[in-house]
Amino acid sequence: MTDVIVVEGLTKSYGHVSVLRGVHLRVAAGEVYGLLGPNGAGKSTLIHLLLGFLYPDSGRIRVLGSADLEAQRRQIGYIPERQRYHNYYTPREYLTFLGRFDGMPETILRKRIDELLELTGLTAVANRYLRTLSKGMIQRLGIAQALLTDPDLLLIDEPTSGLDLDGQQELLVLLNDVRQRGHTVLLCTHRLAEVEYLCDRVGILTNGKVALEVNVADVRHMTGSMVVQTGPLDLPLRQRLEMIGREIRCDEQAVVISPHSPELQAKVLQVLIEANVTIRALEPQLSRLAQIYMRTVRGEPVDNLLVTDQAPLRAVLNEAINPAPTDDIDPLLKRLLQRREGDSRQKDGHQ
Numbered sequence: 001m002t003d004v005i006v007v008e009g010l011t012k013s014y015g016h017v018s019v020l021r022g023v024h025l026r027v028a029a030g031e032v033y034g035l036l037g038p039n040g041a042g043k044s045t046l047i048h049l050l051l052g053f054l055y056p057d058s059g060r061i062r063v064l065g066s067a068d069l070e071a072q073r074r075q076i077g078y079i080p081e082r083q084r085y086h087n088y089y090t091p092r093e094y095l096t097f098l099g100r101f102d103g104m105p106e107t108i109l110r111k112r113i114d115e116l117l118e119l120t121g122l123t124a125v126a127n128r129y130l131r132t133l134s135k136g137m138i139q140r141l142g143i144a145q146a147l148l149t150d151p152d153l154l155l156i157d158e159p160t161s162g163l164d165l166d167g168q169q170e171l172l173v174l175l176n177d178v179r180q181r182g183h184t185v186l187l188c189t190h191r192l193a194e195v196e197y198l199c200d201r202v203g204i205l206t207n208g209k210v211a212l213e214v215n216v217a218d219v220r221h222m223t224g225s226m227v228v229q230t231g232p233l234d235l236p237l238r239q240r241l242e243m244i245g246r247e248i249r250c251d252e253q254a255v256v257i258s259p260h261s262p263e264l265q266a267k268v269l270q271v272l273i274e275a276n277v278t279i280r281a282l283e284p285q286l287s288r289l290a291q292i293y294m295r296t297v298r299g300e301p302v303d304n305l306l307v308t309d310q311a312p313l314r315a316v317l318n319e320a321i322n323p324a325p326t327d328d329i330d331p332l333l334k335r336l337l338q339r340r341e342g343d344s345r346q347k348d349g350h351q
């Protein structure tokens with residue numbers, strides 16, 4: 001498969017502030033790649049470089065097979081973090097203006113606008129002034145404008161910035177519909193829920209470099225640490241539990257497994273059950289991706305968080321006390337996953 005984005009040894013400074021210090025990145029055709037990084041890591045700078053709005057100090061960029069980034073812009077849909085529009089346009093007028101500016105034939109343009117207004121849920125407000133629309137609607141208009149020319153590549157910068165929980169959910173569900181259409185996507189964000197929900201692969205941008213890349217499927221739904229709330233644990237039992245591995249710490253009525261692995265959890269539970277200790281609750285803490293992200297940003301090793309083979313423990317696990325996989329701390333991700341489960345149940349029902 002060809003790479004739609006190829007970035008090699010990219011550096012960029014603003015005056016004395018060095019932001020990108022040798023970024024390497026490849027995004028394959030059809031892939032949805034999430035670039036995670038803290039505020040100020042240089043995510044927007046990278047997008048502006050890909051669009052040819054900025055020039056790098058050194059390094060190489062190829063987008064859709066070409067280094068002529070200005071020429072490629074028509075093939076790229078860009079959804080900026082902050083969108084500003086002329087208040088006295090309506091969504092339909094604004095999209096029409098853009099399409100004409102781009103030289104789209106009128107009949108094709110009209111059809112395309114109807115389709116995009118429908119996709120983004122803006123048909124009912126197509127003829128209302130933009131100043132009367134909610135922030136969520138404006139973000140969705142941003143998606144419609146980015147899709148107008150049916151681009152091969154979408155660059156999306158912090159799509160849910162400034163939206164409330166409902167707005168975030170609506171937008172991510174829409175972006176998930178968009179991803180099903182097969183566009184290659186680079187999504188820059190610091191929100192882990194967006195990456196877990198939408199992306200195939202994630203790169204963590206920190207200290208001017210992509211420090212780590214992870215396949216999202218390997219870490220999706222996995223918790224980073226687990227607290228097992230128990231009845232009283234006497235000292236010998238606590239020592240026995242801590243002998244299982246250095247990931248295990250006990251206090252008088254709880255066992256913490258960090259980083260969590262289902263295998264360790266099974267061993268802990270087995271010891272607790274054999275010792276007749278009451279297990280009050282299993283409380284998953286940070287998601288696995290959150291732990292990987294935080295450690296990478298702090299420059300700490302993550303090797304033991306990347307182990308994905310869970311096969312050995314399935315046999316030992318007591319299903320009754322196995323936590324549900326959606327027990328993630330992020331309420332948005334939880335809502336999205338519940339919605340997805342509901343959708344597939346509905347689909348199954350129709351078949």
Ligand SMILES: Nc1ncnc2c1ncn2[C@@H]1O[C@H](COP(=O)(O)OP(=O)(O)OP(=O)(O)O)[C@@H](O)[C@H]1O
Nearest residue numbers: 014017019037038039040041042043044045046190
């Ligand atoms: N035009 C500019 N002139 C000087 N410094 C800039 C300029 N644009 C960005 N910066 C600085 O470069 C750094 C990276 O900014 P950038 O906006 O690319 O980061 P980001 O990862 O997108 O951040 P955020 O998540 O906050 O949007 C920041 O320290 C920012 O202040």
